[in-house]
Amino acid sequence: MGLLATLDLHTAAQHSLVGALLAGIGWLLLDYARMLLLRRKLPPGPWPLPIVGNHFQTPSVRPWIAWEEWGKYYNSPMLTLWIGRHPRIIINDAWVASDLLEKKADIFSSRPHLIVMGDAINCTTTNQTTLPYGDRWRMHRKLMQALKIMESVNFVIPGLFLMEAIPALMHLPAWLYKLPTALRMGAAIGARYFVMLTEEGAQSKQQSFAKYMLKSQKQFAMSDVEVSGLMANLIGGGVDTTSSTMMSCILALACFPEVQRKAQDDMDRVVGQDRSPSWDDIDHGSLPYLTALVKEVLRWRTVTVLAGIPHANTKDVEYRGYYFPAGTSITGNMWAIHRNPRDFPDPDTFRPERFLGGLENPYPNSRGSNPFGWGRRQCSGQPLAEQGLLFSLGRLIWAFNVQPGLDDKGEQVKLDIFAYTESENQRPEPFRVRFTPRSDKIRQLLLDEAAEARESLRIYDGETKITMEDAAQNPAMV
Numbered sequence: 001m002g003l004l005a006t007l008d009l010h011t012a013a014q015h016s017l018v019g020a021l022l023a024g025i026g027w028l029l030l031d032y033a034r035m036l037l038l039r040r041k042l043p044p045g046p047w048p049l050p051i052v053g054n055h056f057q058t059p060s061v062r063p064w065i066a067w068e069e070w071g072k073y074y075n076s077p078m079l080t081l082w083i084g085r086h087p088r089i090i091i092n093d094a095w096v097a098s099d100l101l102e103k104k105a106d107i108f109s110s111r112p113h114l115i116v117m118g119d120a121i122n123c124t125t126t127n128q129t130t131l132p133y134g135d136r137w138r139m140h141r142k143l144m145q146a147l148k149i150m151e152s153v154n155f156v157i158p159g160l161f162l163m164e165a166i167p168a169l170m171h172l173p174a175w176l177y178k179l180p181t182a183l184r185m186g187a188a189i190g191a192r193y194f195v196m197l198t199e200e201g202a203q204s205k206q207q208s209f210a211k212y213m214l215k216s217q218k219q220f221a222m223s224d225v226e227v228s229g230l231m232a233n234l235i236g237g238g239v240d241t242t243s244s245t246m247m248s249c250i251l252a253l254a255c256f257p258e259v260q261r262k263a264q265d266d267m268d269r270v271v272g273q274d275r276s277p278s279w280d281d282i283d284h285g286s287l288p289y290l291t292a293l294v295k296e297v298l299r300w301r302t303v304t305v306l307a308g309i310p311h312a313n314t315k316d317v318e319y320r321g322y323y324f325p326a327g328t329s330i331t332g333n334m335w336a337i338h339r340n341p342r343d344f345p346d347p348d349t350f351r352p353e354r355f356l357g358g359l360e361n362p363y364p365n366s367r368g369s370n371p372f373g374w375g376r377r378q379c380s381g382q383p384l385a386e387q388g389l390l391f392s393l394g395r396l397i398w399a400f401n402v403q404p405g406l407d408d409k410g411e412q413v414k415l416d417i418f419a420y421t422e423s424e425n426q427r428p429e430p431f432r433v434r435f436t437p438r439s440d441k442i443r444q445l446l447l448d449e450a451a452e453a454r455e456s457l458r459i460y461d462g463e464t465k466i467t468m469e470d471a472a473q474n475p476a477m478v
């Protein structure tokens with residue numbers, strides 16, 4: 001009798017195992033059928049596999065170059081790439097991007113559900129950059145505007161992380177898969193670190209964004225993680241983007257000496273060499289060549305080569321015979337958009353004339369390019385970034401002749417305008433250049449102004465006492 005009962009139990013267990021396996025296979029087939037049916041309504045792209053989509057077809061290094069090529073292969077301004085079971089639309093064309101992200105901004109201003117840059121680091125509902133379109137996002141954006149004015153950015157490269165394709169991996173224990181736990185813990189420590197820095201900064205006598213932020217935290221009932229996100233975005237969103245753009249400009253000045261000469265002629269005409277350029281020179285539009293030069297560098301090597309974080313639509317949309325269900329991820333491929341020879345002939349030549357005295361070629365917006373993204377989700381640091389670039393690059397061009405550096409034999413090195421890092425915040429690989437003051441008078445002015453600046457900035461002297469170790473004692477979880 002006992003033996004029969006054991007046999008029965010075994011058979012029942014086997015039956016439920018087979019049942020679960022069949023159910024699993026059934027679900028897999030149904031889901032794959034759903035993907036393939038939806039695929040017929042979407043722009044062209046490589047054939048996806050069940051569950052992992054196109055994960056293994058996506059190059060892990062500078063995929064934006066491959067997508068530009070795929071666009072040519074499929075002869076389409078839009079591509080579909082499957083990130084796991086979900087489609088991601090890659091737009092390679094300024095006019096299509098504008099039709100969707102600018103003209104339909106009321107629908108295309110949300111963010112898709114992100115795993116690595118969202119759920120895995122507790123960011124989905126706490127950071128302005130990833131928050132879905134709505135009141136909470138509006139409040140974060142308003143707080144950033146008080147300024148008047150992405151290296152975790154590689155997290156946004158579609159297809160780079162298997163976890164993006166298979167979100168369930170996020171819940172695996174650390175002994176089986178370290179990444180999710182490491183991301184979560186890193187984010188929680190980083191969040192506490194920024195909160196502590198904000199609290200420390202708010203103790204200074206001067207009025208500051210940190211003081212404003214802590215006051216706003218109470219007023220808008222924000223969590224510590226939200227405050228840390230807003231503060232960290234200033235650095236994550238602002239520092240690398242601006243400095244990489246300056247590096248690209250220095251590379252361009254060294255490689256295109258005639259552009260440098262024209263910009264300096266403009267400076268000599270308006271500013272001369274007896275004083276350095278002031279904010280008034282720049283703000284009053286009296287240096288049009290410089291303004292066009294800054295626009296050109298933001299186009300020529302757009303730092304946010306995949307336009308930051310993808311957009312998503314909040315409603316189903318039909319466009320050019322395709323169908324985008326609500327929540328579809330849309331990525332603008334700036335590499336392809338800003339190098340399209342139809343809009344920017346001879347695109348790798350650095351030529352500010354494209355933007356001088358109006359646009360040389362038609363473009364869907366009056367600016368003539370989209371380095372800061374599209375529509376309502378456009379970069380909230382744009383004014384600050386543009387002012388910083390105009391001012392620092394303007395002064396650099398006024399002060400120095402920038403030339404390729406010399407090698408060990410004293411010969412001028414040959415610079416490569418395509419030697420860029422793999423980061424989604426693209427910046428040139430290290431390169432050699434020489435900065436020579438344009439005259440003795442300028443050299444002396446620079447030294448005097450540097451000494452003066454040193455004195456005026458002395459009120460900000462001092463070092464933070466906060467360390468990551470302090471933050472690790474009390475990580476900020478949502």
Ligand code: HEM
Pocket residue numbers: 128129130141144147149233234237238239241242245303304307308309310311371372373374375376377378379380381382384385
């Ligand atoms: C050269 C400099 C910069 C470039 C090229 C740049 C580019 C971008 C791009 C392409 C986006 C995504 C826009 C979209 O989704 O359509 C973005 C978003 C953002 N940027 Fe910038 N950015 C720069 C500097 C800055 C600075 C200085 C700050 C902060 C002070 C900043 C803060 C942000 C924030 C918070 C967002 C998210 C906006 C949102 O989702 O509501 N950026 N940026």
